[in-house]
Amino acid sequence: MSAKREVIPLPVRAPDTASGSGPPASMVVRGGDFLFVSGLTAADLQSGERMLGTTANETRQILINLKQLLDAAGSSLDKVVKVNVLLRSMLEEPNMNEVYARFFPDQPPARTVCGARLPDGVKVIVECTALA
Amino acid sequence: MTEKLQRSVIEPENPLLNASRNSNLPHVPGIRIGDYIFLSGMVPVDPQTGERSHGPIAEQVRVTLSNMRHMLESAGSSLERVVRVHVVLADISHMAEMDRVYREFFPVDPPARTAWSMQLRFGNGCEIECVALAG
């Protein structure tokens, strides 16, 4: 019996990419027992308008959005199993971490953080996998 | 106590796309475990010759995703069963071009995706990795 794949329909909008429209990606996809969440950047979930700022502020907005997405998909932040954080600069890791800690107060998920070149001038991208 | 899942190796039907084996590298093209298939990152390789396929980024992305389709189909899965993709570009300014081609391969209900830029080996313009549901 093959596992079910489902794009979770959500009334949200991702920021436009360099190609001039939203990215060809679904924000939350269910596959089997897990929800796979696209790499999120700081933006208004309804309008898709980017909210660029400090690493701390971008992280905060991303995690506020993540909570909303997971709750709407029937999951929650405490069901997240793994997070990948991409930073424009690893010097910003403590700033990201301080904000991040407030969203996962107890028994935080596994996480990997690294620095890479990020698109669209963002300072941080957060991607995660959660239990459905 | 639930039974332990068994993992099995995925290999492409086209042996020219088996970079792990052909280059004697310590990885496999993909692993199937339970409901999931984890593929190793794929780079632009000409499926007719097994050679690196460079050129405009659009072509590199196209050949890479075609090869990914082949890899998944060899394993009894498909692009429609992909749940997560990581797209890495050597040059961040190629995002728009990449998106245009990427859309052709995932036109409806696309998977979750994260895209960014890093140094890539051997002059590759892109490297694409995915997780998919088994067939």
Next chain:
Amino acid sequence: MREIIAAPLAGLDLRKHYGHHQSPAVRAGGLIFCSGMLPVDPHTGERRHGTLTSEAHVVLGNLKLLLESAGSSLERLVQVHALIYDSIEYDVLNRVYRQYVANGPPARTVWTVQIEAGFKIQLDVVAAA
């Protein structure tokens, strides 16, 4: 249900030593998702900077300890992201890595990225429980 896997040795508790807000690993759905493993001494948590070779040995040794404590093993790895600081070390990475995954290596993608504290390698892995 997800289950937090605690650090089997004190040095592998990066939250305690470095304030990294993460658990060492999480088990869910028959899989074990590990936090990016760094070259730290598994007993003391001290950073073990060195060559890519020496750091890779520390990382892989730590992963072996962590996975085995969770009832898994390096043989049950399914996906690895090998984070290295410079792709020039690709062959060096392979030479070490190969020693640990000789019996059926997993899928792998190498990421050339900035790693914390100037480390040369970090491994981000998923294993079968």
